[in-house]
Amino acid sequence: MRVAFVHEWLVTYAGSEKVLSEMLKEFPEADLFCLVDFTKGRYRDKFMGKAFRTSFLQKFILIPSIYRYFFPLMQIAVEQFDLSGYDLVISNSHAVAKGVITGPDQLHVSYCYTPMRYAWDLQHQYLRHQKLDKNLRGLFARYFLHLARIWDTRTANGVDHFIACSKYIGRRMWKAYRRNSDVIYPGVDTDYFQIGGEKEDYYFTSSRLVPYKRVTLIVEAFAQMPDKRLVVIGDGPQFQEVKRTAGPNVTVLGFQADDVLLHHMQQAKAFIFAAEEDFGITPLEAQACGTPVLAYGRGGASETVIDGVTGIHFWTQSVEAICHAVNRFEKSGVVFDPKTIRKHAERFSIARFRTEFRDKIDELWTEHAKSKENMEEMVES
The missing domain is CATH 3.40.50.2000 (Glycogen Phosphorylase B;)
Known part of the structure; x- marks a missing residue:
């Protein structure tokens, strides 16, 4: 089984990157894809020494602080990854990663942190914070967010199974996509974060x-x-x-x-x-x-x-x-x-996350293989 992980962008090593790192430990032979990588290999040890294969945007976005302005192109860029050689594709998605194109014999599982929060129920809050709730710029922003919602809904159809990071996100996904999901909470490093020292007054x-x-x-x-x-x-x-x-x-x-x-x-x-x-x-x-x-x-x-x-x-x-x-x-x-x-x-804990994640992927792969086998038997008969 050839496995590919698809991540959005690498700017730092934070929440979703930590989750991806633990996923990779369950599939150490997997290949890694992301749209842009600005880390210059700084966190490569977190991903078992592997380099990410990036999109065409890597050649054009030279200043990390402006990558979000290329968001409309990211939807196009993620669709250009050729994943046809993989059996299992796991997208680690909070924006566009789930938009990768896969075929009928491939299994696409999306670990989803949220549907695009700035395009759905948090749109108005996002526009206010960015001072885009008025004037002509605001009109263009609303139009692009409208297109983003259409794209986001369409690409949900390319996901075979969703895993939500919380029950709250499961409800948000149902609202946006009308898709059910399993819930597997991300892991927390309880080995590193321990009780220690006396409490102080702050x-x-x-x-x-x-x-x-x-x-x-x-x-x-x-x-x-x-x-x-x-x-x-x-x-x-x-x-x-x-x-x-x-x-x-x-x-x-x-x-x-x-x-x-x-x-x-x-x-x-x-x-x-x-x-x-x-x-x-x-x-x-x-x-x-x-x-x-x-x-x-x-x-x-x-x-x-x-x-x-x-x-x-x-x-x-x-x-x-x-x-x-x-x-x-x-x-x-x-x-x-x-x-x-x-x-x-x-x-x-992280150990709990890794066990639940691996068990769920194995379960989904078994179901996928049986479904494929049954389909082939029907065609032959």
Whole structure:
């Protein structure tokens, strides 16, 4: 069985890349494809030393920061990968990877983090954040997103089986594609993220600094609570905005090495998460450290944070809701036991993910082979 993995783009080694790395360990002979790779081999060891085969866009996108502006071409580019020599194609998709073209004798399984969030139910939020909700540019943006929805729906028909990263994403996929899916939660490195050190008097958040992560909102909330400390780790397009918004009680550290991230997760009194995330690995990394999580109660966090046991949910993405959650955390009298929180996080381990993923692929391959055999028998008869 020849296997190909298709990924969208390589800019860093984050959530979906970590999942892909674990998938590859179950199929070490597989080939890897992605549209563009800006890492210059920096993370090749994470993918068993393998290089990614890239699309024609690799020759044209010379500045990594502008690759998203080529999104309309990405739909064309992913369709140009010749995967006809593979028996099993696994797309690792949150945008266009599932759009690869496969034949009737091939099995295409898509591990889906979300239908294109900016083209479907989060379109209006995306347009506001990008200041594209008005004027002529906004009109063109809406038109291209309309075309993206048509393409996204059409290419869902080329997927034989979907696997969703959470129940929440399974519901979103049903809404967009009218397709059922299995749910396999991504794995969290519970071996690395461990309980350690004494808790200190600060709150913590860590994320890519992009609009939908709502880190600026968290910083604004702490401006209303000058007696409470917040530490922020992360980099991205909103870094300067976060720095400008931060008051004297907020420390913005930018990008930091893993050991610094681990230290802050272990010693923070609580981790704060305000995004409506597809799954959200970071809150589980915090829980693996025995740290309670104050999380927006929609999206993946509604499935990974147990209100009153491993953390607290708040129900609107607002300064007031975050302030209320912090006050509830401090004054409710609930004792959040680090060992209980840690035990909950262990349910999402990498070993569990790899076992569930491999078992599901083997099951789907067996069904595919039987279906193909039955079809051939019908033709012969």
